[in-house]
Amino acid sequence: MNFEALKNALVEELTALGISEYEIYYMSNSDTSVETLNKEISSFTSGNRGGLCLRVVYDGKLGYASSELMDTEEMKELARRALENAKHVEKPDKVGIFKGSDSYEESRVPEYRALSAEELKRAAKEAGEAIFAYSDKVKDGSMSQTVSTGFVIRIVNSHGLDLSTSCGVNAAIAEAVVAEGEEFQSAFALEELKPEDIGGSLNKLVGKATDEALSKIGAGLVPSGKYNIIFDGKQMRQLLSVFSSVFSARMVLDGMSMLKGKIGEKIAAPIVTVTDDPQRDGSSIGTTFDAEGVATHRRAVVENGVLITYLHNRETALEMGVESTANASKGDYSSPVSIMPHSFAIEPGDKSFDELLALAGDGILVTELKGLHAGANPITGDFSLESAGFMVRDGKVCEAVKSFTVAGNFLSLLENISALSNELELGVATGFTGFASPAVLVPGMSVAGK
Numbered sequence: 001m002n003f004e005a006l007k008n009a010l011v012e013e014l015t016a017l018g019i020s021e022y023e024i025y026y027m028s029n030s031d032t033s034v035e036t037l038n039k040e041i042s043s044f045t046s047g048n049r050g051g052l053c054l055r056v057v058y059d060g061k062l063g064y065a066s067s068e069l070m071d072t073e074e075m076k077e078l079a080r081r082a083l084e085n086a087k088h089v090e091k092p093d094k095v096g097i098f099k100g101s102d103s104y105e106e107s108r109v110p111e112y113r114a115l116s117a118e119e120l121k122r123a124a125k126e127a128g129e130a131i132f133a134y135s136d137k138v139k140d141g142s143m144s145q146t147v148s149t150g151f152v153i154r155i156v157n158s159h160g161l162d163l164s165t166s167c168g169v170n171a172a173i174a175e176a177v178v179a180e181g182e183e184f185q186s187a188f189a190l191e192e193l194k195p196e197d198i199g200g201s202l203n204k205l206v207g208k209a210t211d212e213a214l215s216k217i218g219a220g221l222v223p224s225g226k227y228n229i230i231f232d233g234k235q236m237r238q239l240l241s242v243f244s245s246v247f248s249a250r251m252v253l254d255g256m257s258m259l260k261g262k263i264g265e266k267i268a269a270p271i272v273t274v275t276d277d278p279q280r281d282g283s284s285i286g287t288t289f290d291a292e293g294v295a296t297h298r299r300a301v302v303e304n305g306v307l308i309t310y311l312h313n314r315e316t317a318l319e320m321g322v323e324s325t326a327n328a329s330k331g332d333y334s335s336p337v338s339i340m341p342h343s344f345a346i347e348p349g350d351k352s353f354d355e356l357l358a359l360a361g362d363g364i365l366v367t368e369l370k371g372l373h374a375g376a377n378p379i380t381g382d383f384s385l386e387s388a389g390f391m392v393r394d395g396k397v398c399e400a401v402k403s404f405t406v407a408g409n410f411l412s413l414l415e416n417i418s419a420l421s422n423e424l425e426l427g428v429a430t431g432f433t434g435f436a437s438p439a440v441l442v443p444g445m446s447v448a449g450k
Contacts, residue, residue: 003026010054010075010078013080014056017079019056019058019079021057021096021157021159022055022082022158023155023157023293024154024156024157025054026051026152026155026156027051027152028050028152029048029150029151030048030148030150031047032120033046033120033145034123035124036145037128037143038132038143039125039129042143050152050333051070052067053333053334056082056083057093058086058087060092060093062095063088065078065085095314097158098159098292099159100161101289103295104295107165107287107288108279109284109286109287110284112169113195114148114150114168115148115170120147120148123146123193124144126199127146127202127205128144130203134176135214138210139177139178141175141186142175142176144173145173147171147172148168150167152165153165155293168284169192169285170284171192171193172205174205174210175188175189176206176212185216191204192284212367216388217400219400219402220402221403221450223449223450224447224448224450225446225447226446227362227445228442228445229360229406229443229445230365230439230440230442233424234427235366236437236440237345237427237435237436240344241435244344244435246258247274247301247341248310249310249312250313251378252310252316253316258381259310263307263309263310267305267414268411269415269416271304271419271420272302272305272346272347273300274344274345276301276325276341276343276344276345277298277343278297278342279343280298280434282424283426283434285432286343287342287432290313291313291337292314292328292337294314294326297326299325309322310325311327313328313339315337327340329433341435343426343429343434343436344434344435344436345424345426348422349420349421349438350420351419351421354395356420359395359441360441361394362392364391365390365391367389367390368387368388369387369406370387372385382408385407386403387404388402404448405447405449406447407447408446413445420440420441424438425438
C-alpha cells in the first residue's frame with residue numbers, strides 16, 4: 001500500500017468523524033548488516049520497518065495513535081483510536097498542529113545509495129581479512145561489520161503542509177585484537193563507507209583499528225597529578241554527545257540542566273563556538289525540517305563562549321516565549337516528540353595538531369575514554385572516566401599509557417579550553433543525530449593514576 005492511498009483513507013475517515021485538524025507522520029527505515037569473526041561471515045541481518053503516527057485535535061485536545069499495519073481498514077481504525085485518545089486527555093493542547101514555516105532551505109544532503117547485500121558481504125570479508133593481513137600480531141577475536149541504514153520521512157497535515165525527506169548512511173566497524181607475549185590489546189574503529197571508494201574507506205578503517213590496538217602494547221601507568229590534557233577529536237565529540245542533553249530546553253524546564261538561567265552568559269572559553277547544523281558538510285544524514293515540520297537552519301548555540309540559545313521544539317519554545325530552533329525529534333514513527341540536536345559540533349580552531357602538542361608541552365594525549373555513560377552525569381556535569389592515551393613531552397607524542405582516570409566537570413572543561421585544532425572530527429551519525437569536534441587542549445586537569 002503506498003502512502004497516498006493510506007493518506008486518502010485516513011482523511012476520508014477523519015472527515016467522517018468530524019476531525020478537521022490532524023497530522024500524519026510516516027517513517028520507514030531499512031537496515032542491512034553483515035558481521036565477520038576471524039575473517040568468516042558470522043551473521044547477516046536485513047529488514048524494513050515503518051509505520052504511521054496520527055495526531056488529531058478534538059475539542060482542543062490532542063490525541064495520538066500509531067500503527068505498522070499499512071492498509072486502508074487499519075487507517076480507519078487508526079483515526080477512531082486517535083479520536084478516542086483525544087477524548088480521554090485531561091488538559092487542552094497549547095501547541096496545536098504546525099501550519100508550516102515561511103520557507104525551507106534546499107536540501108544539500110548527498111543522495112543516499114544503499115550498498116547491496118552482496119557489496120556489504122564483500123566489504124565485511126575484505127575488512128576482516130585485511131585486519132589479519134595488517135600484522136602478524138593480530139589474533140582470533142578480531143571482527144568486522146558493515147551496515148547500511150536508510151530513512152524515509154513524510155509529514156502531511158490539515159493545514160496543507162506536505163514535507164518529505166530521505167537519507168541514509170553506509171558504515172563499517174572493525175575490532176582488532178592483537179597480542180605480544182602474554183599481553184592482549186584491542187581497539188574499535190568506525191568509518192563511513194563511501195560507495196565511490198569502498199576500498200579506501202576499508203583501508204582507513206583497518207589501519208585505525210589495528211594501529212590503535214598495536215599502540216597499546218606495553219602501555220605504562222601515569223602518576224597521579226594535574227596534567228595538560230589533549231582530548232583528540234573523537235574523545236571530545238563523545239564527551240559532547242554525553243553532555244548534549246544539557247542544551248535541551250526540556251531538561252532546563254524540568255530542572256535537570258546546569259545551564260538553567262544562563263542564556264547570554266559566558267559558559268565556555270571565548271574561542272569555543274558550538275553549532276547545530278542540520279546539513280553539515282561531510283555528513284550523510286541531514287534534513288530541511290524537524291519532526292514537527294519546522295524549517296531547520298544552521299545556528300550557533302554557544303558563540304565565542306556565550307550561551308545563545310537552548311535547543312527547542314514547539315512546546316518548549318511556547319513555554320519559554322521564544323521561537324522553536326527546529327530540534328523536535330522522533331526516534332521512530334510512534335515515539336513522542338522530544339528534543340535532539342541534528343549535527344552538533346564544537347567548531348574547529350586555528351591550530352594544527354602539532355601546534356596543539358607544542359602548546360601542551362608536557363601532558364597527556366587522551367585517545368580513549370571508557371564508561372562514558374556510567375562515569376558521566378549530564379545533570380551535574382561531573383565526569384570521572386577511565387582513559388588511555390600517550391604521554392606528551394616537549395610537544396612530542398611519546399609512550400602509551402593506560403588505566404588512568406580523568407575527572408572534572410563539563411562546563412569547567414569548556415571554560416578552560418585554551419586551544420582547538422583546525423581539523424573537525426566528524427562522527428558517523430546515529431539515527432538523525434551526529435556529533436563532531438576538533439582536538440582540544442585543557443590545561444591542568446586532574447588525573448588519578450598509579
